[in-house]
Amino acid sequence: MTADDRALAVANLVRFPDPLLPDLAEELRSEVRDFIAEEGARGTVLGRPDSWLSGWDRGFSERLAERGWVGMALPTEFGGSGAGPIARYVVIEELLAAGAPVSAHWVSDRQAGVSILTHGTEEQKRTFLPAIAAGRCFFSIGMSERESGSDLASVQTRAERIEGGWRLNGTKMWTGGAHLNDHAIVLARSSDHEDRHEGLTQFIVDLRAPGVRVEPIRLLTGEHRFNAVHLVDVVVPDNRVLGAEGDGWRQVTGELAFERSGPERFLSTLPVLTSLVRLLASVSTSQHQQSVVGRLVARLISLRAMSLGVASALQAGASPDVQAAIVKDLGTRFEGDLVEQVRAVSPVAPSRSATIGGHAELLAFALLHTPGYTLRGGTNEILRGVITKEVSAR
Known part of the structure; x- marks a missing residue:
C-alpha cells in the first residue's frame, strides 16, 4: 500500500457520514418541547445536569413511552415505533437539553433493547421488547x-x-x-x-x-x-x-457504538451553560465572557454534527466503532471543560446550599459529577488506544 493509499484509508476510517435528519424532525422537536413544558408544569423536569444518570422517574418514562418516544429504534412488531435511530436522536437531545429525568429507561432504550432485537431469541424479544417500549422494563x-x-x-x-x-x-x-x-x-x-x-x-x-x-x-x-x-x-x-x-465479545463491541456516540456524551452539562447564558443576559457582560460562551457553543455544534453522523451510520446498518470512540472521547472532555469554563466566568460561585435549580446550585451539582464524565462508557485513555490501533492497522 502506498503512502497515499494509507492516508486515504485512514481518512475513510475517521470520516463521519453527513447527518441526515428526517423530514418531520422539526415537527417532532416541537411536540417534544410541548411535552417537556407539560412535565415541567407538573414538577418532573427540573433542568438538572447529567439527567440521563441522575434522573430516575418511572412515571416519566411511562408517559414518554405513551407518546411512542421509548423504543423508537424497535420495530412495531415488538411494541416499538419503528421510527429509527435518527428520530430517536431528535427526541433525546431535546430531553437532555431540558434536563429531563430519563435515566430509568435510558440503558434499556439505548442499547439493551437493540441488543435483544439483534441477538435475542424470539421468546426473549416477545418477553422484553414490548415492556421496554412501554417504559416498564429497565436494564443495567x-x-x-x-x-x-x-x-x-x-x-x-x-x-x-x-x-x-x-x-x-x-x-x-x-x-x-x-x-x-x-x-x-x-x-x-x-x-x-x-x-x-x-x-x-x-x-x-x-x-x-x-x-x-x-x-x-x-x-x-x-x-x-x-x-x-x-x-x-x-x-x-x-x-x-x-x-x-x-x-459475547463481538456482541459487546457492537453494542458499545450505541453507548459511546449518543448526545448524552456532550449534552449532559448543557443545562449549566444554558443557565449561565440566562444569568449573563440580565447583567453587563465582558468580551471574555462572551468569547467563552461562543467557543463552547462552537464545540457543541461540531460534536452534535459528529454524533448525528454516527447515528446516521447506525441507521444505515454500519458499525462506526472508531467514530463512536472519537465522539465519546471529545464529547466527555467537553462536558468537563464546559463546567470548568462556566465556573471561571460565572458571576456567582457554585454552592450546594443555594436555591435548588438556581445557577449556583446547578454549577455545584455539575462540578461534583465531573470525575465521572471521562470514565463511564470506557475511559478516554482506552478509547484513544482503540482509535490508534485501528488507524495503525491501515
Missing part, C-alpha cells in the same frame, strides 16, 4: 469489573455450565441503576481460551434473583447512582443466554 449494564476497568476482555466473572442453565459468580462494578432496575445484561467468561476475546458470553440476569447482592457506590454528592453487583451462585436458565455462547 454488567460489563465493568474492579480489576478490569475498560479492558473488558479481562473480565473475571465466571459462568459455569449446569443442568438447564448456567451458574454465575463474580462482581460487576459501576452498574448504574442496579438497585432500581429489573435486569442486567452481564458479560461473563464461559470458557477459557488463549485469546481472551474468545469464550465470553452475555446473560440476561434478573437483578432480584437469589444470589444477587447490590452494594451502593455513592458519588461525591452522596447520590446513589452506581453499584457493585455481587453474583454468588446466581442461576441463569438457558433461555436467558443472550446470543450465541462464546460470542
Whole structure:
C-alpha cells in the first residue's frame, strides 16, 4: 500500500457520514418541547445536569413511552415505533437539553433493547421488547469489573455450565441503576481460551434473583447512582443466554457504538451553560465572557454534527466503532471543560446550599459529577488506544 493509499484509508476510517435528519424532525422537536413544558408544569423536569444518570422517574418514562418516544429504534412488531435511530436522536437531545429525568429507561432504550432485537431469541424479544417500549422494563449494564476497568476482555466473572442453565459468580462494578432496575445484561467468561476475546458470553440476569447482592457506590454528592453487583451462585436458565455462547465479545463491541456516540456524551452539562447564558443576559457582560460562551457553543455544534453522523451510520446498518470512540472521547472532555469554563466566568460561585435549580446550585451539582464524565462508557485513555490501533492497522 502506498503512502497515499494509507492516508486515504485512514481518512475513510475517521470520516463521519453527513447527518441526515428526517423530514418531520422539526415537527417532532416541537411536540417534544410541548411535552417537556407539560412535565415541567407538573414538577418532573427540573433542568438538572447529567439527567440521563441522575434522573430516575418511572412515571416519566411511562408517559414518554405513551407518546411512542421509548423504543423508537424497535420495530412495531415488538411494541416499538419503528421510527429509527435518527428520530430517536431528535427526541433525546431535546430531553437532555431540558434536563429531563430519563435515566430509568435510558440503558434499556439505548442499547439493551437493540441488543435483544439483534441477538435475542424470539421468546426473549416477545418477553422484553414490548415492556421496554412501554417504559416498564429497565436494564443495567454488567460489563465493568474492579480489576478490569475498560479492558473488558479481562473480565473475571465466571459462568459455569449446569443442568438447564448456567451458574454465575463474580462482581460487576459501576452498574448504574442496579438497585432500581429489573435486569442486567452481564458479560461473563464461559470458557477459557488463549485469546481472551474468545469464550465470553452475555446473560440476561434478573437483578432480584437469589444470589444477587447490590452494594451502593455513592458519588461525591452522596447520590446513589452506581453499584457493585455481587453474583454468588446466581442461576441463569438457558433461555436467558443472550446470543450465541462464546460470542459475547463481538456482541459487546457492537453494542458499545450505541453507548459511546449518543448526545448524552456532550449534552449532559448543557443545562449549566444554558443557565449561565440566562444569568449573563440580565447583567453587563465582558468580551471574555462572551468569547467563552461562543467557543463552547462552537464545540457543541461540531460534536452534535459528529454524533448525528454516527447515528446516521447506525441507521444505515454500519458499525462506526472508531467514530463512536472519537465522539465519546471529545464529547466527555467537553462536558468537563464546559463546567470548568462556566465556573471561571460565572458571576456567582457554585454552592450546594443555594436555591435548588438556581445557577449556583446547578454549577455545584455539575462540578461534583465531573470525575465521572471521562470514565463511564470506557475511559478516554482506552478509547484513544482503540482509535490508534485501528488507524495503525491501515
